[in-house]
Every structure is written in C-alpha cells, then in structure tokens.
Amino acid sequence: MNATTFDETQALKALTALAQAQRLRAFKALVVAGPEGLTPGTLAQQLDSAxxxxxxxxxxxxxxxxxxxxxxxxxxxxxxNFAQMKGLLAYMTMHCCQGESCEVTDSTASCSDC
Structure with missing residues (x-):
C-alpha cells in the first residue's frame, strides 16, 4: 500500500486507533518486536497492562x-503491519514541502519550508 492507494478514510481509521495512549504504546511495542510479533500476554507484561x-x-x-x-x-x-504504517506515513507526507520532494532525516525535512 502506498500514498496513492491510501485514502482519507484509512488514514482517519489508523490515526484514530493511535490517538489513545495504550494503543500507541502497544503499536510501538509491536514495531520494536518486528516480524516475530508478540503474544497478548507478553505485550501485557511489557506494558504493565491488564x-x-x-x-x-x-x-x-x-x-x-x-x-x-x-x-x-x-x-x-x-x-x-509495516506496509500499512508506511502507507499512513506516505499519505501524511504526500503534500509535504508545498509539493516539492523532501526527505525527512532526524525528524526534520530537508526543504527550508517544512
């Protein structure tokens, strides 16, 4: 999935899911775990959650x-789901830098207007 196929509805659904502290923490833990993933029990222990x-x-x-x-x-x-995450990031930065190409490094964009 890329920015051209990722639509507003999908972006809203993903951003809504991440707009809650426990879900954001869980997602970050899943990203760190990588392709191996985690069981809910292991994740609950890591996050000290019920x-x-x-x-x-x-x-x-x-x-x-x-x-x-x-x-x-x-x-x-x-x-x-790294493809979904990349699609969301691409969608969010699709119109970055007033339509000019820009690369993000160290949390800053390379264009002067970003």
Missing part, C-alpha cells in the same frame, strides 16, 4: 489495519 484491557486495544489496532493477527497453536501473535 490482559483484558489490552485485548480490546489490540483488536482496535487490527481493525485499523495497523496490526495483523496470526493464530499459532493456542496463541495469537500480533505484529505491526
């Missing part, structure tokens, strides 16, 4: 497309 509350947040991340779920035996494995 598993039942975290389950709700993980479902919201999955519903937004920012997380994928895999059934592995009796466990669920949650992973950050």
């Amino acid at each position: 598993p039942s509350a975290l389950s709700f947040h993980l479902k919201e991340l999955a519903h937004s497309g920012l997380a994928d779920i895999e059934q592995r035996g009796r466990n669920l494995i949650y992973r950050a």
